[in-house]
Amino acid sequence: MRALHIKLLRELRRLWAQVLAIALVMAAGVATLIIGVGTYQSLERTRALYYEANHFADLFAGLTRAPRPLLDEIGAIDGVLAVDGRIAKLALADIEGLTEPASTLLVSLPDGGREPLNQLYLRSGRLPEVGHATEAVVSEIFAKARGFVPGSHLRVVMNGSLRDITITGIALSPEYIYAMAPGETMPNEGRFGVLWMPEKALAAAYDLQGAFNAVAVKLLPGASLPAVTAAVDRVLAPYGGQGAYGRAQQTSNAFLDSELTQLRGMSSVLPPVFLLVAAFLVNMTLTRLIALEREQIGLLKALGYSSWAVAWHYVEFVMLIAIVGTALGYGLGIWAGNGLTVLYARFYSFPVLVFSRDPILYVVAGGITMAAAVIGAVRAVSKAAWLPPAVAMLPPAPPQYRQVLGARTVVRLALPQTWNMVTRHLLHWPWRTIGGVLGMAFAVAILVGSIWSIGSMNFTIDYIFNRTERQDATINFLGAKPVRALYEIGRLPGVLAAEPQRTIGVEIRSGHVKRRVAVSGHAAGSRLTRLLDASLVPVVLPPTGIVLGKTLADLLGVRPGDTVEVTPLEGDRTTRQVTVTGLVESYLGLSAYMELGALNALFDHAPLISGANVAIDTSREAELFAALKATPALGLISLRAVSLERFRETMAENLFVMIGVLVAMAGVIAFGVVYNFARISLSEQGREMASLRVLGFYRHEVSMLLLAEIAVVTLLAQPIGWFLGYQLARGMVRSFSSELFTMPLVVSPDVYVYSSAVVVAAALLSALIVRRRIDRLDMIAVLKTRE
Amino acid sequence: MIRINCRREFTHSLGDMSQSNVARSAPDTAGAAPPTTAAAPLLRTSKLTKIYRMGDVEVLALDAVDFSAGAGEFDVILGPSGSGKSTFLNLVGGLDTPTSGEAWFLDHRLTAASESALTRYRREHVGFVFQFYNLVPSLTARENVRLVTEIAHRPMRAEEALELVGLKERMDHFPAQLSGGEQQRVAIARAIAKRPDLLLCDEPTGALDSATGVVVLEALTKVNAELGTTTLVITHNVAIRGIAHRVINFANGRIASIEANAHRLPASAISW
Ligand SMILES: Nc1ncnc2c1ncn2[C@@H]1O[C@H](COP(=O)(O)OP(=O)(O)OP(=O)(O)O)[C@@H](O)[C@H]1O
Numbered sequence A: 001m002r003a004l005h006i007k008l009l010r011e012l013r014r015l016w017a018q019v020l021a022i023a024l025v026m027a028a029g030v031a032t033l034i035i036g037v038g039t040y041q042s043l044e045r046t047r048a049l050y051y052e053a054n055h056f057a058d059l060f061a062g063l064t065r066a067p068r069p070l071l072d073e074i075g076a077i078d079g080v081l082a083v084d085g086r087i088a089k090l091a092l093a094d095i096e097g098l099t100e101p102a103s104t105l106l107v108s109l110p111d112g113g114r115e116p117l118n119q120l121y122l123r124s125g126r127l128p129e130v131g132h133a134t135e136a137v138v139s140e141i142f143a144k145a146r147g148f149v150p151g152s153h154l155r156v157v158m159n160g161s162l163r164d165i166t167i168t169g170i171a172l173s174p175e176y177i178y179a180m181a182p183g184e185t186m187p188n189e190g191r192f193g194v195l196w197m198p199e200k201a202l203a204a205a206y207d208l209q210g211a212f213n214a215v216a217v218k219l220l221p222g223a224s225l226p227a228v229t230a231a232v233d234r235v236l237a238p239y240g241g242q243g244a245y246g247r248a249q250q251t252s253n254a255f256l257d258s259e260l261t262q263l264r265g266m267s268s269v270l271p272p273v274f275l276l277v278a279a280f281l282v283n284m285t286l287t288r289l290i291a292l293e294r295e296q297i298g299l300l301k302a303l304g305y306s307s308w309a310v311a312w313h314y315v316e317f318v319m320l321i322a323i324v325g326t327a328l329g330y331g332l333g334i335w336a337g338n339g340l341t342v343l344y345a346r347f348y349s350f351p352v353l354v355f356s357r358d359p360i361l362y363v364v365a366g367g368i369t370m371a372a373a374v375i376g377a378v379r380a381v382s383k384a385a386w387l388p389p390a391v392a393m394l395p396p397a398p399p400q401y402r403q404v405l406g407a408r409t410v411v412r413l414a415l416p417q418t419w420n421m422v423t424r425h426l427l428h429w430p431w432r433t434i435g436g437v438l439g440m441a442f443a444v445a446i447l448v449g450s451i452w453s454i455g456s457m458n459f460t461i462d463y464i465f466n467r468t469e470r471q472d473a474t475i476n477f478l479g480a481k482p483v484r485a486l487y488e489i490g491r492l493p494g495v496l497a498a499e500p501q502r503t504i505g506v507e508i509r510s511g512h513v514k515r516r517v518a519v520s521g522h523a524a525g526s527r528l529t530r531l532l533d534a535s536l537v538p539v540v541l542p543p544t545g546i547v548l549g550k551t552l553a554d555l556l557g558v559r560p561g562d563t564v565e566v567t568p569l570e571g572d573r574t575t576r577q578v579t580v581t582g583l584v585e586s587y588l589g590l591s592a593y594m595e596l597g598a599l600n601a602l603f604d605h606a607p608l609i610s611g612a613n614v615a616i617d618t619s620r621e622a623e624l625f626a627a628l629k630a631t632p633a634l635g636l637i638s639l640r641a642v643s644l645e646r647f648r649e650t651m652a653e654n655l656f657v658m659i660g661v662l663v664a665m666a667g668v669i670a671f672g673v674v675y676n677f678a679r680i681s682l683s684e685q686g687r688e689m690a691s692l693r694v695l696g697f698y699r700h701e702v703s704m705l706l707l708a709e710i711a712v713v714t715l716l717a718q719p720i721g722w723f724l725g726y727q728l729a730r731g732m733v734r735s736f737s738s739e740l741f742t743m744p745l746v747v748s749p750d751v752y753v754y755s756s757a758v759v760v761a762a763a764l765l766s767a768l769i770v771r772r773r774i775d776r777l778d779m780i781a782v783l784k785t786r787e
Numbered sequence B: 001m002i003r004i005n006c007r008r009e010f011t012h013s014l015g016d017m018s019q020s021n022v023a024r025s026a027p028d029t030a031g032a033a034p035p036t037t038a039a040a041p042l043l044r045t046s047k048l049t050k051i052y053r054m055g056d057v058e059v060l061a062l063d064a065v066d067f068s069a070g071a072g073e074f075d076v077i078l079g080p081s082g083s084g085k086s087t088f089l090n091l092v093g094g095l096d097t098p099t100s101g102e103a104w105f106l107d108h109r110l111t112a113a114s115e116s117a118l119t120r121y122r123r124e125h126v127g128f129v130f131q132f133y134n135l136v137p138s139l140t141a142r143e144n145v146r147l148v149t150e151i152a153h154r155p156m157r158a159e160e161a162l163e164l165v166g167l168k169e170r171m172d173h174f175p176a177q178l179s180g181g182e183q184q185r186v187a188i189a190r191a192i193a194k195r196p197d198l199l200l201c202d203e204p205t206g207a208l209d210s211a212t213g214v215v216v217l218e219a220l221t222k223v224n225a226e227l228g229t230t231t232l233v234i235t236h237n238v239a240i241r242g243i244a245h246r247v248i249n250f251a252n253g254r255i256a257s258i259e260a261n262a263h264r265l266p267a268s269a270i271s272w
């Protein structure tokens, strides 16, 4: 090994703690990059392959009923590659061990031959046999949650009659990667499932022989989605077509899209922050190292080493640090990425989901880190390496200190001289001080930017479950019923109050923008379900017009007073003009509301309701469920308590894992910055500190010099960190928000307190570690030498 | 003859010496005989030994040294390199602890003192001057002195101390703006500003030329004369021996001989 390399390794060993601190910050950068991009890649690529292999459709439409030959007409539309007509029906299921009814989506399988589109992936068992009306394949997540295996039974209310169904297999579909009951905001893995059954069986049960009520279309490459959508709508219009929509509005696909958006947001913000801090730490540490080795550099050059050789020596040093950091980051990233993938696999149903093993990702992550390190080194190295040897061998000019407030300041602050030392030392190295402050501020910012989401989530939960949707349960009829059905519900055991609700699927449009949403009709004085404006004040539904959720209004670009076009998806498909009469805050999905009477007047002139929100006496819950199961015609019930629990679980798990990782990483940054800052400061002032000890200063008094410096930097960093953190939160809201989910930007004061507490704790820890070195300062050794 | 009443508190762990009175007789600048040592000497060592261990090798840096110095004495320590001078000075200054033997400051045993008691001892009683000044570069001359006056019990004013070493005009300069001799005089001002009982100087003129060195020595003799501070000065410069009351010669970790000067020379009479 060459002498310079031996020197390199000794240097690394001597500075191991600083090197490790820097490497850890780099590792955090590499890990976040790998986790973010890797998870993104895994989801995105797995989805793409799955879609491709199982022929996921491009266009979907529901309708009342149409004869099978109509499929040929759709197939003949310009740009259509394949078409599949199916029967899809929502049905209640009665499951052993579950008191409240579950809901299932029944989907037909072609009799003989494979499904042309949205093909199943059979995990276990077999497909139902043609002619066996009571066999079904069940979706995997539902099966797992309920413990179904091939051979299990469940009872399903099909068109009013209860049937015993035998499960023959467990399957997945690209259409239901993320499966959610209609009207729910979160997947409810044990209470909603998809059952695929032979077409004959469903057709017989629902009286749809030779007909279909759902269609899926695959487009030719390059075909225009809007054109085909319009054509399909035209063909289906006479058959109760509910408007065709593309993948972007297909629930499962849209949820995955929004997940991908979030991942992209994360990987574009966090890794750069870590790498920036790492580059700064490299710069800070190397500048000091080179200052200490100035004479050695002069000597090396006098011995005939070129400037490049000297520069390369130090670049190798930081590259070794980067290699250590990258290796740690790979380990951390792969470990966390695998963990996250397992978590994702619980919500997203893929045949296989493995964490990305794309070598390019790892090469790029390593390369970027290496680049950040080298960039950090450039300034420090270039200053020293090109000094003429004779100049380098001289000690550097003594530092020129200045008085902070001119020598003759009128007001002479009676501060102890140690404070003078602290302030002057900080001011003498302004860039380092600023760097330290910014490094710490980033740590605070990352914490604020991650912890706030817990508060935001709690706010959302409170908003939805305590302030707006305060019903204990919602009963959805399987179709609209006359208003008197409300009394039927009111008479059910345990129901304390019932408020009517009518939901109509519509296409809402303003200019070129159109969306498929459900307009909810509520009674004007509803107490269970309320609407709130931006300042959380309840909004009373005006007697006319439509009230839009803010996300939808922004999307459509409308304000109160503007008019929107509304076309119902079912029945009479004529377009109505409605005035927007109000805006409400909305965090989940796109929402639109009307007063119940106004809604009925707008669409059918007959007072109908599609369900009721109820308050329940929980002690009589069992009775209520029994009654509901006994009268399946009443419809589906969804329980708030269960939804809330699920919502919390889903969020908590995703969020806490993420936040746990981020808190740890912010801690690493804070620790890394303070530790390096303190070590460098100690290296510069060690001599003075030893002198002070000789003069009779106690250890704690001398330590105060360094602790005060760290305290100043830490304090200055807090407000900057809070500000940056708030901006980070704002950026997250912007990049995470999708039409399905908006995060409320609520950053409560305790978020700042917790964030600062974590950073201060990390700073304190590293300060105490460095303090031990101060206690061991060798007074005599220092006095023997000239600096 | 001036009698200086030196009533000081000492470290708790070293015991309460607030009652002890140290009688110091400060001689006139050119006085002949060493000052009379009253009842107990200010500084005393007995079989003071320091062994440095480096792996298997042991270096006997100080070999059972017996020594004592009275209040107001000005002693010059000479000896070849490696003879244990600095080791001795560091031990009696409370910067280090001996391997065996004892050192006493008045009736307090330094060798039994804790780390913080030694710090207290340095803070209250000892002033140090080293070859490389060891000033704080971020503080001006005045502030360097204040560093000490702020923590001492009955210090003189920083300006007063600087005036004593003839640096009144350069008080607000940073060390980097001062010459080596000036820096060394700031170091002396810093050392004496607390009115120490003991002033320990390790090669204070080692980095200075003759003329500058003389100015520094004058400052030391002046402090010794005016404040009655017991002063020990290590030097390689035999020419300096003339200004001392006594000359201590070290060799091989021992005091080889002690000579008393019948006549002290003023610092201004020295040159090298
Ligand atoms: N920290 C140490 N570790 C090992 N040996 C030491 C140490 N300090 C001093 N010594 C040894 O102790 C002996 C006495 O050293 P000391 O510094 O007291 O000599 P000195 O008389 O002051 O010399 P000089 O005139 O060169 O300053 C020397 O042999 C020296 O090598």
Ligand SMILES: [Mg+2]
Residues within 6 Å of the ligand: B085, B086, B087, B202
């Ligand atoms: Mg020495």
